[in-house]
Amino acid sequence: MLDETHLVSTNLSASDVPEAQPSQAPPSTITPQLQNVVATANLEIRIDLNIVARQARNADYKPKRFTAVVLRIREPKATALIFASGKMVITGARSELDARLAGRKFARIVAKCGYHPKFLDFKVQNIVGSADVGHCIRLEGVERHIRLEDVDKPVNQRRGAAYDPDIFPGLVLRWMDPRVVFLVFVSGRVVITGAKTREQLYEGFRKVLPYLKYYVIEGLAQPVRKKKKKKKQHSQD
Incomplete structure (x- = not known):
């Protein structure tokens, strides 16, 4: 696959960008968890x-x-x-x-x-799910990759990819098949929404996972999430 320096080349055409197929990703045991x-x-x-x-x-x-x-x-x-x-x-x-x-x-x-x-x-x-890919993600690389892949596609088949950290800290991906939306964060956290069935949610995540696995930020550890402490309830005498 091409590295990020190739993807930003102004002379690069959409045909030069290898499409990230789910089969190219290593087998993954990551399964999105239903949240709502x-x-x-x-x-x-x-x-x-x-x-x-x-x-x-x-x-x-x-x-x-x-x-x-x-x-x-x-x-x-x-x-x-x-x-x-x-x-x-x-x-x-x-x-x-x-x-x-x-x-x-x-x-x-x-x-x-x-x-x-x-x-x-x-x-x-609507079914909302979440997952953690286990590493930090280079969001601008994912955005450029998807935009270049979709250059020659009809407008109604293009996936939306938007990343503007000044407005929102995550990458917004709007998939067409299945029709789901991903909110991807640098930390590796992914929120999936818009699915009508859990099968759509799982299928959409399976298709987007190769992009997230490819654009790893080397040497940057995931932030440690602190567990919320449960407040002790004091019994009344």
Whole structure:
């Protein structure tokens, strides 16, 4: 493969840039971890949000700021935004199954407020994952490589690559197939968003990983992340 000095050459054409295929990357055991699943559902009823806010536990409703009542549950840990139309957004779950289970629990909470909700049209809208490639990444090299690869491609097939550290500290990659977005940081941390299924998330990460493995910053160690200390709870006598 070409080194970075070749990639910045003004006489370089897109055909001279070797495309980084997943098969060229060494076998990797890196698997993105799911961090958040956002889903929607329909309760198929009109709801007086003031009633839900008064009767449900862990409810928050401030109509002047937001037009939905916010409900929270601990198991599975999730948050719901419930609108007067009966539309519901579930967020904070760590898997598709947890999102569906949480949605049904939120529907039961609404039922306890005197309504007869249904649970229809459940759909995962976004899956967010994260991974760590294990080394620091030369972000400007990845950006130039992808831009040069896409020079001769039709506009609707080009992947977006944007890196401006004065605006945002990470490299933003917008993949086309699958349609996911990557936020890549110098530390080697990667956030993946926009996937509709975990298969899309895994496939997208598998395709972008060769670029991240190629542009290693030699001699720069990853920053050590400090573990958050749990606060001790003092029992009251």
